[in-house]
Structures are given as C-alpha cells and as structure tokens.
Amino acid sequence: MTNWDEHKDVVIIGSGIAGLSAAIEAKAAGASVVVLEKMKVTGGNTRISDGGIAAPNNYLQKEKGVEDSQAQFYADMRAAGLGLNHPDLLEVVTANAAESVDWTREVLGVEYLDRLDRFGGHASARALTTRNHTGADFTRAQMKKLEAMGVEVRTGCLLTALLTDDRGGVCGVAIRSGYQFPDANSGVAEHIGANQAVVLATGGFGSDVRFRSIQNPALNESVGSTNHRGATAEGLIAALKIGAAPVHLSWIQLGPWACADEAGYGRASSFASYSVYPSGILVDPVTGERIVNEWSDRRTRSDAILDTGHACVGIVDSRGASIAAASLETSLKRGHVKAFESLSDLATAYDMPDGRLEATVKHYNDAIGKGRTDRFGKPLGRGAQLLAAPPFYAIRLWPKVHYTAGGIGINAQAQVLDLDQRAIPHLYAAGEVCGGIHGASRLGSCALAECLVFGRIAGQQAAACRPEGDA
Ligand SMILES: Cc1cc2nc3c(=O)[nH]c(=O)nc-3n(C[C@H](O)[C@H](O)[C@H](O)COP(=O)(O)OP(=O)(O)OC[C@H]3O[C@@H](n4cnc5c(N)ncnc54)[C@H](O)[C@@H]3O)c2cc1C
Numbered sequence: 001m002t003n004w005d006e007h008k009d010v011v012i013i014g015s016g017i018a019g020l021s022a023a024i025e026a027k028a029a030g031a032s033v034v035v036l037e038k039m040k041v042t043g044g045n046t047r048i049s050d051g052g053i054a055a056p057n058n059y060l061q062k063e064k065g066v067e068d069s070q071a072q073f074y075a076d077m078r079a080a081g082l083g084l085n086h087p088d089l090l091e092v093v094t095a096n097a098a099e100s101v102d103w104t105r106e107v108l109g110v111e112y113l114d115r116l117d118r119f120g121g122h123a124s125a126r127a128l129t130t131r132n133h134t135g136a137d138f139t140r141a142q143m144k145k146l147e148a149m150g151v152e153v154r155t156g157c158l159l160t161a162l163l164t165d166d167r168g169g170v171c172g173v174a175i176r177s178g179y180q181f182p183d184a185n186s187g188v189a190e191h192i193g194a195n196q197a198v199v200l201a202t203g204g205f206g207s208d209v210r211f212r213s214i215q216n217p218a219l220n221e222s223v224g225s226t227n228h229r230g231a232t233a234e235g236l237i238a239a240l241k242i243g244a245a246p247v248h249l250s251w252i253q254l255g256p257w258a259c260a261d262e263a264g265y266g267r268a269s270s271f272a273s274y275s276v277y278p279s280g281i282l283v284d285p286v287t288g289e290r291i292v293n294e295w296s297d298r299r300t301r302s303d304a305i306l307d308t309g310h311a312c313v314g315i316v317d318s319r320g321a322s323i324a325a326a327s328l329e330t331s332l333k334r335g336h337v338k339a340f341e342s343l344s345d346l347a348t349a350y351d352m353p354d355g356r357l358e359a360t361v362k363h364y365n366d367a368i369g370k371g372r373t374d375r376f377g378k379p380l381g382r383g384a385q386l387l388a389a390p391p392f393y394a395i396r397l398w399p400k401v402h403y404t405a406g407g408i409g410i411n412a413q414a415q416v417l418d419l420d421q422r423a424i425p426h427l428y429a430a431g432e433v434c435g436g437i438h439g440a441s442r443l444g445s446c447a448l449a450e451c452l453v454f455g456r457i458a459g460q461q462a463a464a465c466r467p468e469g470d471a
Helices: 017-028 044-048 059-064 070-080 087-106 136-149 209-215 234-241 268-279 298-308 318-334 343-349 356-369 446-464
Strands: 006-013 033-036 052-054 127-129 152-154 157-164 170-177 188-200 252-255 281-284 312-317 337-340 392-397 400-404 415-417 423-429
Touching: 006 017, 006 170, 006 446, 017 033, 017 136, 017 188, 017 446, 044 136, 052 087, 052 446, 059 087, 070 087, 087 446, 157 188, 157 234, 170 423, 188 234, 188 446, 252 298, 268 312, 268 318, 268 392, 281 298, 281 356, 298 312, 312 318, 318 337, 318 392, 337 343, 343 356, 343 392, 423 446
Parallel strands: 006 033, 006 188, 033 152, 188 423
Antiparallel strands: 052 127, 157 170, 170 188, 252 400, 281 312, 312 392, 337 392, 415 423
16 A cells, blocks of 8 residues: 555656646646656756757748648658658647647747748758747746646656556656755655656656666767756656556667767857858868768768767858857857868868868859759758858867657557557656657757647646546
C-alpha cells in the first residue's frame, strides 16, 4: 500500500514548454493540477532555446504572402528524418503547429518578431521567433498564466518512479522533494497520487553522458552539449521501467553550428546558425575548400565536419553578418568570431593552403552569378549570397550534442505506448522525452512546435481521462 502525501487529478513532470502547455490545458479543462520540476529554476531547455518555432501557413507568412503548406512541412521533416518519422505523429504536428502558434498569441500573449527564418532543410521561410529571441518568452508567459489559474509549479522535485496499480495503470509518482541536482540522495521521498493521469514532459537527455553513451559510445564526455545541466534521462528511464516502448534512442543530434572555442550553446553558435550557414560557407582549413551544402539538415552538416576529423571554419561577409549583429558583437569581443579585411588574411590565420580559399570563394561567387546548383546540391540561384563585402568573419565549428530525437513511444493522443503498442493507462507524454516524430534528424525550429502541439494534447487528454473504475 502506498502512503500518499497528496492527490491531484493530473500530475505533470517537467516545466518546459511541453509540461507547462499540458498544465494550462488540463487546468482549463477543469482538472486540479500540479507541475513538478527537479531543478531550482523552471523552463529546462526551452528557457535557453532561441525561441524559433516553425509552422506552415502561420499568420506572418499570410501577412507577408509567403506560400507554404502542411504537405510541404511534412515532406521536409520526413526527408530530414530519413522517413523514420512516425506518420501519425508527424501529421498531428504539421496539422496543428499554426493553430498552436495562434494559441500562444491569444491565450498567453506571446509576441513574435516581424521576421520569418528559413533554416536548413525547410523549403520555405516558416520559422517565427519570439520577441526577445528566446524560448523563455514562452515559459515566462506560461508561468504567468499558470499563476493566474492557481496552478502550483513546484521546483526541487525529482521524479524517481512512476507508480502503477494492480491493473498496470499509472496511479501516481514517487519523488524526492527538496532535491538538489545532481545529488540523488538529497531531499525526502514523497508519493503524489494522480486521480486521472500523469503527464511526463521531462525533456531530452543531451547532458546525460552515461545514458547517451549507452546509445552511442562516441558521444562520451569528450563531446560537449548545448543543453541545460538537467537534461538527463531519469524521467525517460522511469517510463522504460514500467514498460514504455523505446523509440529511436540512438538518433542523437549534434548541432553543426556549435563553436569549437566556447562552452555550451553560447553566443557564437547563434551567429553561426543565423548568419554563417544561411549566408556564408563552411570550409575545411586543411584543404581550403567547401565540404557540404550549408543549407542541408543538421545531421548532414555535422557529419561533414566530423568526417574531416577537426574543426572547420565558417565564413561570412559583412552583409551576411549583419543579420546577427548582436551575437556578432559579443562573439567578436570574446574572440570566438574573428574579423579579417581580406580572404588571404583569413586563410593565413587558419593555416589554409596558399590561394585555395580565394579560389573556393571565386568559384562559389561565379556559380551564384550563374544560378547553378553546386556539387553538394545547394541551389545557389535561390538566395545564396555573394561573399564579397569585407570584413570577412570566421568561426571554428565543431558539433555538440544538441537534441535527442529518440524517447518513449506515444500515439496521436499523446498516450504512452508499451512494447505491444498498447497505451499504458493514465500515462501521457509530450516534448523531447518522446521519440518518433523527427526520425533521424530534427529540422531547426521544429522542436518547440512539436512540444507545444503535443503538450497541449497531453494536457487535454489527461484532463479527460477517467479515474480507474469510473465506467
Ligand atoms: C540551446 C538550445 C537552443 C534551442 N533552440 C531551439 C529553437 O529555437 N527552436 C526549436 O524548435 N527548438 C530549439 N531547441 C530545442 C528545444 O528547445 C527543446 O527540444 C524543447 O525546449 C524541449 O522542451 P520540453 O518541454 O520537452 O523539455 P525541457 O524544456 O527541457 O523541459 C523539461 C524539464 O523537465 C525537467 N526534468 C527532467 N527530468 C526530471 C525529473 N526526473 N523530475 C522532475 N523534472 C525533471 C527538466 O529539468 C526540465 O526543466 C533548442 C535547444 C537548445 C538546447
């Protein structure tokens, strides 16, 4: 017999965008709700993210006359995912992303920049960015909404186990209250019952070196991560222990824009992501030549760098650099991005063979002039920019673990599935803790969309879930 410390209708684990979206929807549907978060601060990876969110036919695309479609978004995500994406989940995300963006504006008051970004692998500019260019714009607005709704978000509460009843359904959680990350013995054991359902929204495991090395031994402590420290796998493991199906766990994504000279995500990564890749080129310093289509998906770009065996150099001119002026300024001050008056000065600084970089850039600029598609499949006639306006900026790039595409299996109602593909009663999940949506590779700005869409569904479904025995 479990000694329950308290009961709520819906117990939500994790306070990123997925968990907080679930909490708002569950409360709006009339359930009593508590959110449990293990760290001292709320927000998880969402809080430190760039706040970019992709949605086809979103309000800004309509205002600016950008043509797009759900079918194209679906095709783009599927192509990057190498077709491993679970079609029913992809359908849900692509069909509901734009409506969920509207929900963030209308219900939460989130504001977006008057700008659409087109990241690698997307066929059109469909990513909105929150006003302050950070996912904290979502979590701040959500925390404010939850406070107004009277929902408690409790920090320092680590989920240690999902508790099941004799029929195999989830009836509550074991936690350590007063937990101090990462000390597993800190805090006191408590049991919180869930009358209706538990929603697992514990995010990814990019910072969990032990767990990610089990999936891919190459991703040991020698490889950095862009994630917050608490992006560890306890929540996922708790679900696996009660029979949840693991999906795509070893598809761990590395960020090709990660700066080799900076810890964590940093500012220079943002410069590379928003400026170097969209407007510049990536060069192997040993050969002075380009190595990849700079607009390809993250996996393709990361693999191209890793294949060289050393950091490669991202290069952009002053025109392209102006897109990310704020991160450029900080990165120049910190020495993570360097400025050069000529390509030959830049080539010398990175020990490139004499004359090779200049030849590479000349060839690239000529091909843009002719509107060619290059040998890497980059359609240079479609918005590629000449590298011609000094100063030229350079950054050393070496991938870091950024996103864990795998997780536990769910269905279109966000119910957690077991190995027989049956829903585990009273257990829902949303966000990066789930697997199957992105397949082999996630496109930029698609995670927040997916977490938001499925977080809302999980909350709605959890609140509609009937207690055991209530026929
Ligand atoms: C630097 C960076 C930039 C990014 N930028 C973008 C972007 O612009 N656009 C985009 O689409 N995606 C972006 N991503 C990815 C995206 O931010 C994440 O995939 C998304 O925020 C995950 O949301 P979530 O709610 O699933 O998890 P999170 O936001 O990570 O929240 C999970 C929470 O659960 C808590 N938790 C974990 N285990 C437990 C436990 N056992 N008990 C209690 N609590 C627990 C964690 O501490 C955390 O607070 C970025 C990621 C990073 C790291």
